[in-house]
Amino acid sequence: MKRRITVGLVCCVLVFAGLGSWVFSEIRWSRINNPEGNFSAVSGYLAAGRLPTRVTKVRKGGATYFIAYSPMDTWLALPSGPAAYVFDETGKMIDWSCDAGDDPNFEKNWPLPQERSSIEELRGTEPQQTDSCD
Numbered sequence: 440m441k442r443r444i445t446v447g448l449v450c451c452v453l454v455f456a457g458l459g460s461w462v463f464s465e466i467r468w469s470r471i472n473n474p475e476g477n478f479s480a481v482s483g484y485l486a487a488g489r490l491p492t493r494v495t496k497v498r499k500g501g502a503t504y505f506i507a508y509s510p511m512d513t514w515l516a517l518p519s520g521p522a523a524y525v526f527d528e529t530g531k532m533i534d535w536s537c538d539a540g541d542d543p544n545f546e547k548n549w550p551l552p553q554e555r556s557s558i559e560e561l562r563g564t565e566p567q568q569t570d571s572c573d
Contacts, residue, residue, distance in 0.1 A: 464515035472509055472522035472537050481505075481530035482565050485558075492521065494561050495553035503528055505561045506549060508539065525549060530564035 471489065478484045484507065491507035498504075509522040520540020527533050536545035 461515045461517075464513065465517075468513055468516035468518060469537060471512075474524065474532060474535055479532050480565070481526050481532075481561055484524060484526075484532065485562065490558065491524075491561075494556040494558055496556040496560070497549055497553050504533070504549070505556055505564060506553060507558075507561060523549075526561065526564055528564055 474484070478487055489509060489512075492510050493508045495506045495508075496503055497506065505526045507524045507526070509524075511518075511521050518538040518540065520538055520542075523536050523539035523545065524532055525534040534545070534548060536542040539545050
């Protein structure tokens with residue numbers, strides 16, 4: 440009888456530990472991908488240290504937009520796709536999604552196909568600083 444109770448308690452502890460770890464991972468995923476208060480332009484995004492795993496570009500309405508997809512460092516979180524950040528030609532972030540794989544609005548606004556791009560091309564959207572002696 441004691442063994443059955445012990446096994447039951449161990450199973451309960453493992454289930455609750457697993458659920459707690461999953462919830463913690465989901466909260467972490469949401470926090471590390473949320474740009475609010477962290478960055479609003481390419482320069483801040485690149486300085487944040489989580490470089491994108493891929494960059495694409497989309498032409499829409501005569502303008503070019505760059506989409507940077509985050510790493511999938513999910514731990515136990517279960518997003519269906521990476522976070523994605525959309526920047527315009529001036530480097531300003533104009534849209535983002537915490538889960539680009541399961542966000543119908545994001546998919547509607549930034550449909551496939553998308554052209555391949557690079558971090559260097561994304562970095563090129565930043566306004567160029569010039570040294571001047573006034």
